[in-house]
Amino acid sequence: MFKTKKLLKMAFVSTVAAAFLVGCGGGDDAQEDKDVLAQIKEDKKIVFGVKYDTRLFGLKNPSTGDVEGFDIDLSKALAEEMFGPDVKPEYKEVTSKTRVGLLNNGKIDAVVATMTINEERKKEVDFTDVYFDAGQSLLVEKGSKVQGIEDLSKDTTVLAVKGSTSAVNIREKAPEAKVLEFENYAEAFTALKSNKGDALTTDDSILYGMAEEDPSFELVGGTFTEEPYGIAVKKGNKELVDELNKALKSLKDSGKYDEIKDKWIKE
Amino acid sequence: MLDFSILTDNMDAFLEGFKVTLIASFIALICSFILGTLIAVMRIAPFKPINWIGTTYVEFIRNIPVLVIVFFTYLAGNFGGMAAGIIGLTVYTAAFIAEAIRAGIMSVPRGQMEAARSSGLTYGQAMRMVILPQAVKIVIPPLGNQFINLVKNSSLLAVVAGGDLMYQGDLISASTFVTFDTYIFVGLFYLILTIPLSFGVGYLEKRLARSN
Amino acid sequence: MNLLAPFIEVLTLDNIKFLLEGFMVTLKVAAISIVLSSIIGGLVGTLRYAKIPVVSQLLAVVVETIRNLPLLLIIFFTYFALPEIGIDMEIMTAAIVALTIFESAMLSEIIRSGLNSIDKGQIEAGRSSGLNYIQTLSYIVMPQALRRMVPPIVSQFISLLKDTSLAVVIALPDLLHNGQILYAQTGSGVTPIFTIVALMYFIVNFTLSRVARRLELKQV
Numbered sequence: 001m002f003k004t005k006k007l008l009k010m011a012f013v014s015t016v017a018a019a020f021l022v023g024c025g026g027g028d029d030a031q032e033d034k035d036v037l038a039q040i041k042e043d044k045k046i047v048f049g050v051k052y053d054t055r056l057f058g059l060k061n062p063s064t065g066d067v068e069g070f071d072i073d074l075s076k077a078l079a080e081e082m083f084g085p086d087v088k089p090e091y092k093e094v095t096s097k098t099r100v101g102l103l104n105n106g107k108i109d110a111v112v113a114t115m116t117i118n119e120e121r122k123k124e125v126d127f128t129d130v131y132f133d134a135g136q137s138l139l140v141e142k143g144s145k146v147q148g149i150e151d152l153s154k155d156t157t158v159l160a161v162k163g164s165t166s167a168v169n170i171r172e173k174a175p176e177a178k179v180l181e182f183e184n185y186a187e188a189f190t191a192l193k194s195n196k197g198d199a200l201t202t203d204d205s206i207l208y209g210m211a212e213e214d215p216s217f218e219l220v221g222g223t224f225t226e227e228p229y230g231i232a233v234k235k236g237n238k239e240l241v242d243e244l245n246k247a248l249k250s251l252k253d254s255g256k257y258d259e260i261k262d263k264w265i266k267e
Numbered sequence: 268m269l270d271f272s273i274l275t276d277n278m279d280a281f282l283e284g285f286k287v288t289l290i291a292s293f294i295a296l297i298c299s300f301i302l303g304t305l306i307a308v309m310r311i312a313p314f315k316p317i318n319w320i321g322t323t324y325v326e327f328i329r330n331i332p333v334l335v336i337v338f339f340t341y342l343a344g345n346f347g348g349m350a351a352g353i354i355g356l357t358v359y360t361a362a363f364i365a366e367a368i369r370a371g372i373m374s375v376p377r378g379q380m381e382a383a384r385s386s387g388l389t390y391g392q393a394m395r396m397v398i399l400p401q402a403v404k405i406v407i408p409p410l411g412n413q414f415i416n417l418v419k420n421s422s423l424l425a426v427v428a429g430g431d432l433m434y435q436g437d438l439i440s441a442s443t444f445v446t447f448d449t450y451i452f453v454g455l456f457y458l459i460l461t462i463p464l465s466f467g468v469g470y471l472e473k474r475l476a477r478s479n
Numbered sequence: 480m481n482l483l484a485p486f487i488e489v490l491t492l493d494n495i496k497f498l499l500e501g502f503m504v505t506l507k508v509a510a511i512s513i514v515l516s517s518i519i520g521g522l523v524g525t526l527r528y529a530k531i532p533v534v535s536q537l538l539a540v541v542v543e544t545i546r547n548l549p550l551l552l553i554i555f556f557t558y559f560a561l562p563e564i565g566i567d568m569e570i571m572t573a574a575i576v577a578l579t580i581f582e583s584a585m586l587s588e589i590i591r592s593g594l595n596s597i598d599k600g601q602i603e604a605g606r607s608s609g610l611n612y613i614q615t616l617s618y619i620v621m622p623q624a625l626r627r628m629v630p631p632i633v634s635q636f637i638s639l640l641k642d643t644s645l646a647v648v649i650a651l652p653d654l655l656h657n658g659q660i661l662y663a664q665t666g667s668g669v670t671p672i673f674t675i676v677a678l679m680y681f682i683v684n685f686t687l688s689r690v691a692r693r694l695e696l697k698q699v
Contacts, residue, residue, distance in 0.1 A: 052650070053660065062660060063493040065500075093570075093650055097441060101559065105567035124444070159428075163441035180348065180428035181438060183648055186663040191428070194342040194669065213663075330637065330684035331677045332644035335655060339677075342662075342669040415547070422549035426648060433551060440559070447560040454548050454556070461547035 049094035049108035055209025081247035127230035135223025148221025284435030303364025328362035348429035367409035371402030411468035501657030520586025545584035574646035593628035633691035
């Protein structure tokens with residue numbers, strides 16, 4: 001009898017604790033919204049969220065420790081165009097899963113990380129104009145029986161990254177195929193290399209990087225979606241978006257944009 | 268308040284993940300018990316090279332992260348996420364179970380082995396019929412603890428796309444953007460499994476302590 | 480085919496430097512978490528042992544809940560979910576916080592059961608010889624209990640060091656993370672990289688466990 005009573009007591013206390021936790025969960029965050037642009041000027045630095053694992057766009061070079069790629073060079077040029085030499089660009093690693101959260105809590109000022117503009121995300125963040133036109137495609141081992149999206153039958157497995165649009169898209173376009181999702185591109189590509197799937201799907205821009213890294217893989221079937229990349233900033237920072245758009249346009253006009261693009265993307 | 272629509276809308280996914288977690292933990296427990304017993308016997312066998320293999324296994328596996336083992340099994344082997352997860356968990360847990368079993372066997376006085384041998388039993392027979400039955404009593408609570416650890420460690424299936432509770436939770440939070448509530452529900456599902464197990468182990472430990 | 484060839488190919492100066500860099504992150508995160516969780520775990524374990532009404536029960540619920548959850552979930556939760564209620568952290572801070580929460584709960588259990596293993600008669604003896612409760616705990620019970628606790632505490636520290644690897648899921652640039660990057664980038668196989676990574680963990684943990692065993696033997 002005594003035991004049961006003790007157990008009941010335990011259960012009651014747990015319920016109270018759980019209710020307490022739940023109460024906390026409901027609480028709105030009372031973080032004050034500071035204007036990001038003003039903050040950048042005050043700190044004399046702008047923090048870009050970039051990928052560290054995506055060849056051609058943002059990749060950490062093991063031997064130098066630097067992050068290299070199109071997104072990095074472009075954001076560097078944008079920072080210089082916007083603020084001159086006064087404001088130092090800094091980089092922080094983001095993944096598809098972390099970038100919106102880091103932006104909203106102010107850890108980063110802007111996301112330049114192969115991020116597709118779409119309606120769903122527009123509710124969460126503000127986007128600049130398109131800075132790169134990508135499209136979703138498939139990467140397979142050379143000689144694979146999969147040569148395009150129509151070959152993704154129910155006997156095939158497609159690898160994708162958690163939290164990416166491509167994972168959602170592929171379920172729509174190839175509903176029969178089995179989809180496995182991984183933490184990041186490094187892990188997804190690692191899995192493809194280890195024969196854990198027939199194809200890896202994401203934006204062609206990223207897949208080109210993987211094919212360059214390991215030439216026994218190739219892109220097949222062209223693109224089957226449009227993935228316009230935009231720079232994302234925290235919602236409500238119109239001024240910063242305008243500044244970024246202005247800088248982007250002048251980089252395009254001056255030819256600097258094409259120079260950066262040609263350096264990384266060879267189609 | 269918690270958004271219960273996350274739970275109700277995704278009930279199928281939660282339950283599917285829960286099922287995988289349960290099955291994976293259970294299979295891994297059985298397999299690691301068998302492997303662990305084998306290694307424990309190797310460690311105390313009266314033959315040095317076999318001894319040495321058992322000891323090396325235990326010392327090496329216990330001192331490396333289970334995630335390294337799971338990743339390696341997945342990437343180097345020809346298995347799916349769930350199978351690789353189960354194998355990785357088995358390899359890891361077996362080392363701990365072997366130690367628990369060895370401690371149990373060692374707790375049986377040496378004289379009993381000698382007595383059993385001198386009454387004509389082979390080493391294997393003496394082990395099976397005299398020593399192991401007594402060791403089991405001491406071994407059960409630590410085995411229970413290993414099972415709890417297994418349930419918790421089965422969450423590593425999530426990083427090799429093993430389809431477990433944690434993996435499903437990840438997908439739900441990625442598609443709904445409601446991370447906090449999703450993970451709370453995932454946590455509650457784990458507690459449904461682990462809390463009763465913990466109480467059970469605690470109860471066994473107490474009873475055992477009393478009977479000694 | 481030379482069996483060692485793939486290993487030699489991987490063992491370039493750059494790669495080793497890169498892996499060691501990751502290992503330093505692993506050790507740093509582990510060291511900070513060990514210090515923090517020893518303090519918190521010691522405190523919580525002692526408070527639970529002392530059976531202070533309400534506080535002890537409340538701590539029991541918290542400790543049991545944390546101990547029964549997967550560390551991976553706690554890491555995900557700390558990094559991905561807490562920002563939704565306004566608490567946000569850098570990757571490394573999040574890793575340390577999550578590890579500290581989990582390992583404190585584990586350590587507090589070790590400390591509590593270590594204290595419990597000391598005969599209650601000793602407390603009475605201490606009290607009747609004029610010491611107060613705190614003095615009895617710190618001069619009589621603690622020193623004896625600590626001696627018994629050393630082996631489980633050290634193995635918990637080893638667990639903690641191994642557990643830091645779980646923070647790869649939030650992209651902590653630790654040993655395992657850097658190992659994965661090397662595997663994904665070089666044409667070399669998964670086996671050499673993972674063997675080297677495993678050996679690095681093994682060397683440190685094995686040394687730790689040997690030191691612990693020596694300490695144990697000295698005391699007996």
